[in-house]
Amino acid sequence: MTNFVNTPWTDRFASRTEGMTSSAIRELLKLTADPEVISFAGGLPAPDVFPLEQIDAACRKVIAEQGKSALQYSTTEGYLPLREMLCRHMERYGVKVTPANVLVTSGSQQALDLIGKLMINSGDRILTEAPTYLGALQAWSGYRARYLTVPLDDEGLQTDLLEAQLRSGPKFLYILPNFHNPGGTTLPLERRRRLVELASHYGTPILEDDPYGQLRYEGEHLPTLVEIDAEFNGAAAAEHPFRGGVMYLGTLSKTLAPGLRIGWVVAPEAVIFRLVQMKQGADLHTATFTQMVAYEAAHGGFLDRHVKRIREVYGERRDAMLAALERHMPPGCHWTRPQGGLFLWATLPEGLDSGKLIHEALQQKVAFVPGASFFPLGGGQRSMRLNFSYCNPEMIQEGVRRLGAVIERHLAPKMVAVP
Amino acid sequence: MTNFVNTPWTDRFASRTEGMTSSAIRELLKLTADPEVISFAGGLPAPDVFPLEQIDAACRKVIAEQGKSALQYSTTEGYLPLREMLCRHMERYGVKVTPANVLVTSGSQQALDLIGKLMINSGDRILTEAPTYLGALQAWSGYRARYLTVPLDDEGLQTDLLEAQLRSGPKFLYILPNFHNPGGTTLPLERRRRLVELASHYGTPILEDDPYGQLRYEGEHLPTLVEIDAEFNGAAAAEHPFRGGVMYLGTLSKTLAPGLRIGWVVAPEAVIFRLVQMKQGADLHTATFTQMVAYEAAHGGFLDRHVKRIREVYGERRDAMLAALERHMPPGCHWTRPQGGLFLWATLPEGLDSGKLIHEALQQKVAFVPGASFFPLGGGQRSMRLNFSYCNPEMIQEGVRRLGAVIERHLAPKMVAVP
Structure with a gap:
């Protein structure tokens, strides 16, 4: 230094x-x-x-039609039409949630930080993959987290090594099932099911980080862990209500633009309620203007x-x-x-x-x-x-x-x- | 609940x-x-x-001329031209700082949170005015701060009651000298000098929160605490180098628009270095786009x-x-x-x-x-x-x-x- x-x-x-x-x-x-x-x-x-043209048009529309709101303070939870759009997005991923389950964050990095602040006491052990996303480690080191790890192989987290770690009682399990950062791996369906089943058995909450899920270049889309968790609820496949064992992190950084800093958390209402308190103290709310611009640019099929x-x-x-x-x-x-x-x-x-x-x-x-x-x-x-x-x-x-x-x-x- | x-x-x-x-x-x-x-x-x-027209023009200019950078990830410290502009602003306030002393934050609420994360151990006592800004209490409650207080009278913090509190060793002193939120008071020059002198004597760092400093409707501008602290360095009045006993928080929320979420901290380089680490974990960086738009709208005399x-x-x-x-x-x-x-x-x-x-x-x-x-x-x-x-x-x-x-x-x- x-x-x-x-x-x-x-x-x-x-x-x-x-x-x-x-x-x-x-x-x-x-x-x-x-x-x-x-x-x-x-x-x-x-x-x-x-998408420069689309963002340009969105800025003009937002300023012309809602300029005064766009430049004003706004609610911590996030811009409602954006949260509704994200609910529709989640529904395509097989999970029924309402805006009360969604918090807009300043990039999904902020979601990691707020979750750390909400969940981690000094010394708590978080179960991650090894390797894992560096930004999560950075966010949680400030809360003095310790770690347990499960190694990746070419198909992602080795679920046959998971149970031993779950037994030692981690606070939660953090995982990137799709196109892993940094591993580049994708967890096969069987491992997803086994993982959710094991975590559920041991009562371990899962934090699913999915920044790249839409960026698939070959093969078929696999159900998210949050969807598999919803299936366990026993509801018909067409209408899986959000069950809450899995929290889900998404972002527009890889699909729209990172410079707008728009991410989101899907979580049980009681967790969103607490995360909103954390976010009030952290930055009041994500920029009203970029939320509105992101919504205007993304909705209606453009994204x-x-x-x-x-x-x-x-x-x-x-x-x-x-x-x-x-x-x-x-x-x-x-x-x-x-x-x-x-x-x-x-x-x-x-x-x-x-x-x-x-x-x-x-x-x-x-x-x-x-x-x-x-x-x-x-x-x-x-x-x-x-x-x-x-x-x-x-x-x-x-x-x-x-x-x-x-x-x-x-x-x-x-x-x-x-x- | x-x-x-x-x-x-x-x-x-x-x-x-x-x-x-x-x-x-x-x-x-x-x-x-x-x-x-x-x-x-x-x-x-x-x-x-x-200033809707000005923001509109700034958006168009940013997208047309630097669109790709504006939508990309950027450095945690903040957009350099914006930090340089903020240095010029501070110089008009009588304090010489360089961009290495300035961190752009997602509103000054985030600065309060990052400073809390950097400075406050569970149980540390922070010295505030009573009443004080609620958002600071909210940010710091997450780090389990305790408080000492000095009451306000119609002229702000009662400096004759300050010494007793400084003696009991608070971690730092948090104060809003100008047009206090919520008190509406303005600390007179004599009290400012006395306060900086006392805090310096007891080695207590001062956090000066100044969201409204430019919004004066009568009377003469008074030197900021950060300027008075610089004077103590003994340099000629025309060139007060930043001394570092006082950290200063500013914001564009009250002068440009809160919906852009642009604030800043002025601090010693060693503190900025640490705050940058905190901010990396908290949200990587403040939205590139709003930083560029704020700079384009504000600079060159418009603000x-x-x-x-x-x-x-x-x-x-x-x-x-x-x-x-x-x-x-x-x-x-x-x-x-x-x-x-x-x-x-x-x-x-x-x-x-x-x-x-x-x-x-x-x-x-x-x-x-x-x-x-x-x-x-x-x-x-x-x-x-x-x-x-x-x-x-x-x-x-x-x-x-x-x-x-x-x-x-x-x-x-x-x-x-x-x-």
């Missing part, structure tokens, strides 16, 4: 901030500001697919059409990255083949450490995130997260070539040393 | 949420949604003064011109409320005469309780916030907060008439009972 001048403020930090370090990813992203670096490090949507276009663009980029990896990665490397989302997860041959490789990679103008960042209890040194949504296919091809060469060089001395 | 269905989530709330109740003000505001109610309860800017117009409108409304109070309030009531801001503070005759009066007031279609809400350690039953920015002069006149009649009725039986 930089050597700052001391002030009366600086020796009084709360103990919860001890050992808290800045996000490895965000610090790394600063290095990748160099325009010559081909970055697979961020989790950025491609700006080429941002579905737009998501189709994003799928085409990102699907092509995923294919480009898979092809480039086949071509340029040395033997002994392997990687996940994501059915959707923004990321894949590559593992290097035995003996290599992606955390050491990153510096040489940056010299060669290619960036990734070392895998160890995503493990709350350590591990992952041989792995890395590669984003394929941000760069176009040509850049992907060139970036993977550079990356393959860096890895190759690190392998070479070993091969020489072993006659 | 409503009787909600239990779920695995609902019996697992963190202990920090015990006894936390929804904001009295926000619950009250729901009742005032009735369009016939004349509400002095909110802290709402007048929508008539929102100054616009603030002049707001001053005229609100100054007239303040005068209307003071005149109406003179005319309609029964003998024995008194109230502060704010030099600026949005609120004044009225005190009822002995024996009346504003918390009981509010129900009858709502029946008579007039609303205020009972004073007790603003006291962290109790008190204030005879007082009420009246907002004068939201209603036009005619509504103010009529609302105060209704309020006077309600108070009159409550006084009358007593006067009969005493022969």
